[in-house]
Amino acid sequence: MIIQLEQDILPGQLAEVQRELEARGYASTEVKTQSQHYLVGVGKKPVDIRQIGTLPGIRDIHRVSDGYKLVSKKWRVHDTILDLGDDIKIGSGHFQIMAGPCSIESEEQVSAVVDHLVANKVKIMRGGVYKPRSSPYSFRGLGQDGLKMFHRLCREQGIRIITEVMMVEQIGEMHDYVDIFQVGARNAQNFNLLDALGEVDKPVLLKRGMSGTIEELLQGAEYVFSHGNEKIMLCERGIRTYESAYRNTMDINAIAMLKKMTHLPVIADPSHGIGIRAFVEPIALASVMAGADGVIMEVHQTPEKAASDGQQTLNFVEATDAYRRIRAARALWEEF
Ligand code: PEP
Numbered sequence: 001m002i003i004q005l006e007q008d009i010l011p012g013q014l015a016e017v018q019r020e021l022e023a024r025g026y027a028s029t030e031v032k033t034q035s036q037h038y039l040v041g042v043g044k045k046p047v048d049i050r051q052i053g054t055l056p057g058i059r060d061i062h063r064v065s066d067g068y069k070l071v072s073k074k075w076r077v078h079d080t081i082l083d084l085g086d087d088i089k090i091g092s093g094h095f096q097i098m099a100g101p102c103s104i105e106s107e108e109q110v111s112a113v114v115d116h117l118v119a120n121k122v123k124i125m126r127g128g129v130y131k132p133r134s135s136p137y138s139f140r141g142l143g144q145d146g147l148k149m150f151h152r153l154c155r156e157q158g159i160r161i162i163t164e165v166m167m168v169e170q171i172g173e174m175h176d177y178v179d180i181f182q183v184g185a186r187n188a189q190n191f192n193l194l195d196a197l198g199e200v201d202k203p204v205l206l207k208r209g210m211s212g213t214i215e216e217l218l219q220g221a222e223y224v225f226s227h228g229n230e231k232i233m234l235c236e237r238g239i240r241t242y243e244s245a246y247r248n249t250m251d252i253n254a255i256a257m258l259k260k261m262t263h264l265p266v267i268a269d270p271s272h273g274i275g276i277r278a279f280v281e282p283i284a285l286a287s288v289m290a291g292a293d294g295v296i297m298e299v300h301q302t303p304e305k306a307a308s309d310g311q312q313t314l315n316f317v318e319a320t321d322a323y324r325r326i327r328a329a330r331a332l333w334e335e336f
């Protein structure tokens with residue numbers, strides 16, 4: 001059950017609502033986000049919500065039987081829109097492409113990608129400065145200095161930045177240089193990190209864990225939301241299955257399912273989803289037709305020389321074609 005409270009609810013009124021819930025066998029958690037105030041009720045017995053909903057201080061009340069509550073589509077009339085300023089929006093009809101290298105490598109590299117994005121009207125650049133790598137001997141990113149350089153070059157052109165945060169301790173120093181915090185697949189259930197991102201006032205892109213279920217992804221988002229941050233998008237990036245012909249199995253089903261289950265925007269990452277350059281674009285197109293609110297993809301001026309994930313990275317010519325077809329697919333999807 002989700003109870004939307006009035007912003008000016010009195011402490012006594014709040015206590016009264018909590019008492020009434022308790023009397024019906026419901027444990028309640030108070031959630032204050034940057035924009036709203038809620039009580040999330042968890043219990044088993046059926047309750048006539050009208051009896052609670054008429055108490056003073058309550059704006060609205062909703063029955064939500066899903067394990068995840070605040071991110072469920074059951075109670076929100078409108079899907080969430082993330083607003084990055086300058087009319088760069090994601091969700092509820094707003095579609096964005098995010099593109100850039102797997103890793104931020106050099107000033108020269110970032111400048112080339114920024115020019116390519118500007119020429120193609122792509123507004124959000126991806127690029128990791130803290131890289132989770134399977135081997136400790138692989139390139140692990142340029143860190144905070146790299147992020148500052150990334151930010152300076154993007155800011156000059158109005159390009160927004162999405163980059164991965166790996167630890168709670170990094171959030172503070174990264175905050176002013178980031179527009180969207182990415183939580184990687186390997187951290188999808190790092191609940192301390194998710195809690196901490198709940199305190200942040202910037203959007204969070206939460207990737208699905210390598211072997212995470214859709215429900216677990218939604219529960220991860222519930223951590224961020226219930227700690228105060230409603231600005232979340234979910235990302236399908238492929239899961240690990242028994243299939244070894246490609247890097248991961250892009251679960252297109254999940255995109256369609258998530259669009260029915262949650263009000264949050266759903267983003268597709270076909271680069272990690274299949275891991276093979278030649279198939280990134282078709283999988284992106286399939287994701288768009290499944291209803292994705294955006295696509296995030298790896299792009300580099302010379303993928304063969306990329307410090308990481310070159311095998312799944314498009315060059316500028318391939319990427320330019322992909323953007324055009326992704327936008328055409330989106331236009332077709334909107335007509336349906
Ligand atoms: C990435 O985006 O480069 C990345 C490491 O992604 P994931 O967490 O999905 O593996």
Ligand code: MN
Nearest residue numbers: 102298308309
């Ligand atoms: Mn990568």
